[in-house]
Amino acid sequence: METLSENTCFGGVQGVYRHASDACRCDMTFGLFLPEEAKDGPVPVLWYLSGLTCTHENAMTKAGAQAWAAEQGIALVFPDTSPRGDGVADDESYDLGKGAGFYVNATQTPWAPHFQMWDYVAEELPRIITANFDIDEDRQAITGHSMGGHGALTLAMSLPGRFRSVSAFAPIANPTQSDWGRKQLGAYLAEGADWAAHDSSLLMQESGFDGPVLVDQGSKDQFLELLRPEALAQAMVARRQPGTFRMQKDYDHSYFFVASFMEDHVNFHAEALYAD
Template sequence: MEKIEQHNCFSGVQLVYKHLSEVLKCSMNFSIFVPAHEEHEKLPVIYWLSGLTCNEQNFITKAGAQKYASEHKVIIVAPDTSPRGADVADDAAYDLGQGAGFYLNATQAPWSKHYQMYDYIVHELRQLIDQHFSTNGKQSIMGHSMGGHGALVIGLKNPELYHSISAFSPIVSPSQVPWGIQAFTAYLGADQQTWKAYDAVELVKTCQVQLPLLIDQGTADSFLQEQLKPELLHQVCVEKNYPLTLNMREGFDHSYYFIASYIESHIAFHARILRG
């Protein structure tokens, strides 16, 4: 790994690293905030997954999470949202290709060569963090929009790895909204049965282990009605008696102003469970 940024921040340090990903077959950046801790103390990790068009920088420069991560003594890791590079497949649209990995393993050409973001987050990056940083083997996951979708799917599919899940303005059922239909058709193909493996609404129907789940959604979000549809997840969670807390925040939009307003409660939610 190559360290490309280091900044003292509150009582910890904000870092950005570059490394060659074997899974994605390209160079990748990730950010990691490490709070002050004793020399031999091991800390839990919260993974943050960002949304469309974002990279590893958006969360660390806009969310204001470092203060609360320091207070709760949790590491926060924020990776890029897709593979990157001149030889990585891309599309002119902002919601497909680079910056829009959707946290899945693509099966269709030309995407399948590099777009294996699910395996990157669940396996390669997690192992890299545990190898190089003072972690205790406990982790939770959260995200925003497309990254909220990623956090829901990855947490629901891997309850043995993660202790809790949270999301801001997540795409809860990509199979039923334009963003997801476009991405899933391109990355996974036309067989919609294969889409269910990356659809939180479908996963809640069949999951055997229930992790605590927190979602915050702004009522003034311009994507709420067409792309996000939190009522779909709420309905299936009620049917399956799944422990969902869904907060509809009056007047908030889709931006990082919203995230910054409630990130403290999300970090506290995860830290309480990770240290329980």
């Protein structure tokens, strides 16, 4: 593993690291914020999954999460959103291929050789960060924005016991019923494959999450028709899922929205991470 940069940040260290990925069969880069407390022993960790077009860098520089994570003594991981490199398949559109891994394991040509983002985020990267940094693997939580909110919710519900809490900012909430979803699931996965396993509204209907859930959505989000937040809200309440769904007046889909509510999300996760 190669250290690309390390900056002192809110008393801790914001690092960027590169490693050869077995899952994605290419080099992968991620950001990791370690609070000051990590000098003295393992700290809890909050995963942040990013949205379409993002790399590891967007949230790391624009979401303002380190301030609150430092206050709570929590590490932050910022994975990339897709495999990268010259040998990796891509598409002309912004919402397929590089920057648009959708947190699934592709089985279809030409994506299957590298687009294994589920395994990367669920298996390989956790091994790497717990082996190399002082992270308490029993205290993990997950959040994300847009496509990353989709990733956070689907990972949290599909890996019971892994995450103590899950939150999302304007998640792609019902991809099997949206052009943000049908296109990507159709490209990456076989027709007839289990798309429902990658739809947080359907997972919520089926099984829910064994812990608290927080979802924020801006009322002036320019992508509301693609995100379908009403499907997730309905499913959460129909399931009696302990949690909170907030429709935030006038906010759009940008990182200004994410940053505005990041303190609430970090504090929400801190409560779960420090319980018992």
